[in-house]
Amino acid sequence: MTNQPVERVEPVGEGGRRRADAHEVRESSVVHHQPVDVPRASGVYRAAAGTAFGVMRLQGWRIRVRGLEHVPRRGGAVIVANHTSFWDFFVSGGGPYLAWQRPVRILAKASLFDAPVFGPLMRRAEHIPVHRASGAGALASAVEALRRRELVLVLPEQTISPSFELLPFKRGAVRMAAAADVPLIPTVSWGSHRFHTVGRGPRWSWRLPVTVRYGEPLHPRVDDDPDELGATLRTRMRTLLEHEQRAYPDGTPSGAWWVPARLGGSAPTLAQADDYVSRLEARWHAAAERLRDAREQVRGEAQHARVKLEDAREQVNEQAHHARERLRDGVEQTRERIGLEPGDQPISPALEP
Secondary structure (H helix, E strand, O other): OOOOOOEOOOOEOOOOOEOOOOOEOOOOOOOOOOOOOOOOOOHHHHHHHHHHHHHHHHOOOEEEEEOHHHOOOOOOEEEEEOOOOOOHHHHHHHHHHHHHOOOEEEEEEHHHHOOOOHHHHHHHOOOEEEEOOEOHHHHHHHHHHHHOOOEEEEOOOOOOOOOOOOOOOOOHHHHHHHHHOOOEEEEEEEOHHHOOEOOEOOOOOOOOEEEEEEOOOEOOOOOOOHHHHHHHHHHHHHHHHHHHHHOOOOOOOOOOOOOOHHHOOOOOOHHHHHHHHHHHHHHHHHHHHHHHHHHHHHHHHHHHHHHHHHHHHHHHHHHHHHHHHHHHHHHHHHHHHHOOOOOOOOOOHHHOO
């Protein structure tokens, strides 16, 4: 497949300092050193990743990745990323794959797995579906993958942020990292929303700058307070995101639709984004209620069908018993008519009661 090249450089650390022990992804010479004792990408995964990164390469995107040294080359980890575009999965999860060929398993909404073409690809690439009405199954699957030394990508905001600022986080990422005893990697990306985001379809974006930063990991334990740790995670990610926004190669043009209102852009404000999310959550809760009602209806109908089946079985048994009684009476009457004694053989074995 076609891979995005990797070049060793001197990237900037979280506080703006240069770090000599890091590297970033750019269009230059390729470096691939996959550890031999980590899960490998399937053919479907490689094909899907090749297509996505091919789209980026075709447009000449200038992808820059910093902080990849914080992602383990071996062992499991939860990569927690912000969500501003439909391409965050590829951008935020692309660093380990492009550098080391390490696949990243994505926690994605279950509806993607039901799509006619995309769904089978998601399943065969071993990504993990999340049902918003019940995430327990996804959490268990993610913990199992982490214990197999997989990398798992989580977007804790659940939906694309229309304000391009961080929305409230769900606690699933913290819980799965603590349960599997793996690090939690705060990650932010900036720029891919200019290509394709909510309310705006894909648009040609020649030489689009896209930046990705992996921050220093957190190491949650099962006895940690998930709310407190989640707040710490969100604070770190907000700091990283604000740095990437300020340092973005194309700046923050005043009035630009893709720039947050906080920086002078025309993107929706945080209050507008909160209202949007509230309406989405109301729709999700309504859908969950409808799903629960449908399940209860199916259970009721199944119970009714079982009762009817049991009644029918009893009726058939009773009819069979009466039929045997009538047959026995008929055989006795036949014996009497032809003059057979009780010990005599019948003319036909079929007449034997």
